[in-house]
Amino acid sequence: MNPPGNSIRDEASIDVLVVDDDAATLEELIEYLSKAGLRCQGAADGWAALEKMAAGVRADVVVSDLRMPELSGMQFAERLRLLKDGKRPEIIFVSGHAGFDDAVEAIRMGARDMLTKPVDGARLVRAVKSAKLIRQMQHAQSPASGEAAPATVRAPRADATPVDPVLRRREALKELKAIRRDRSAHFPADLFSDPCWEMLLDLYDARLAAEEVTVTSLGAASGVPLTTALRRMEALQAHGLIDRVEDRGDKRRTIMRLTEQGLRAVENFFEAYLGRRNR
Structure with missing residues (x-):
């Protein structure tokens, strides 16, 4: 049987x-x-x-x-x-x-x-x-229907002390990375093997720190085989979220950066995330 x-x-x-x-x-x-x-x-x-x-x-x-x-x-x-x-x-x-x-x-x-x-x-x-x-x-998958409603960002109180938005996003980024570490400690890594989100977070972190990220280092940090990492980079590029830039100081290196569209998308996410968390 x-x-x-x-x-x-x-x-x-x-x-x-x-x-x-x-x-x-x-x-x-x-x-x-x-x-x-x-x-x-x-x-x-x-x-x-x-x-x-x-x-x-x-x-x-x-x-x-x-x-x-x-x-x-x-x-x-x-x-x-x-x-x-x-x-x-x-x-x-x-x-x-x-x-x-x-x-x-x-x-x-x-x-x-x-x-x-x-x-x-x-x-x-x-x-x-x-x-x-x-x-x-x-x-086995069937086409998903409908779109998620856009997140509502809560307006700050009039008497609230202004906070540097970059600092707020850095703190949120630290939280998300801590969640990633905790998740890896309690679940098999291959359950969360798609590296796209982690790549976007790493590139955003580098953007805030004014650092450059090479294709090789981004692929190595993704935690997946190089071919998988390259394939996901291609997908992110196809969506206009990241781009490749030649390193003028070293022609052998290729730099990966968030595009303006990618930067806006990540920052809008953080605004929605912080707004929901502070409700």
């Missing part, structure tokens, strides 16, 4: 399709995943993987080598993007020679992660299970 909520999956439906032109690596990756209880199939290259999918094989996640002859991992991912959302698997890249540009391109291809070779088995299993869970959650 199947557990409640689970349906019988047909033989063509698997958890992971592993794609690598190196036979030893392919076998190793499949072994890691199979030992974790995941249903896997392997393909010797991107073309073989596409043939399997055309024949009806459906995978929740694809783990693909980045460097492959004839059809590279990026070209393979480009073809996967042509599939409808409900049929498009999550993709994780593995590579022994990936650089920063590769990571950025992987994000644009919609990759969930990029792992370096030799691949750590435990990390691979975590990445695949996380991607599989995201896919399941996306399928």
Whole structure:
């Protein structure tokens, strides 16, 4: 008997399709995943993987080598993007020679992660299970309706002593960071793995302190894999909240800053937060 909520999956439906032109690596990756209880199939290259999918094989996640002859991992991912959302698997890249540009391109291809070779088995299993869970959650979610009503900011009393708004926001920022530390002490970190909000707070903190934040340091402070951090930075940029600026003093560095729109959004949040707290 199947557990409640689970349906019988047909033989063509698997958890992971592993794609690598190196036979030893392919076998190793499949072994890691199979030992974790995941249903896997392997393909010797991107073309073989596409043939399997055309024949009806459906995978929740694809783990693909980045460097492959004839059809590279990026070209393979480009073809996967042509599939409808409900049929498009999550993709994780593995590579022994990936650089920063590769990571950025992987994000644009919609990759969930990029792992370096030799691949750590435990990390691979975590990445695949996380991607599989995201896919399941996306399928289960229904469109949300309605919008939240705007927060009402309480007007200050006429006889109240004026307080420097920057100091008030700094205090609120300290509170939120303390809440984050307390949360991390009592809950598993991967329950709160999306770093967007933390990135915005860190950039705002740097803005108040007149400090610069590089892409590398912002990604490292986010507490998630670099590819995940870069993907979320891309999302924040797409919404016009942050921007990249070349460091004139060091051409190798890229600075991340809040845009004026991002700064207004964060400060409006703090005003609403402080107004609600002081009611």
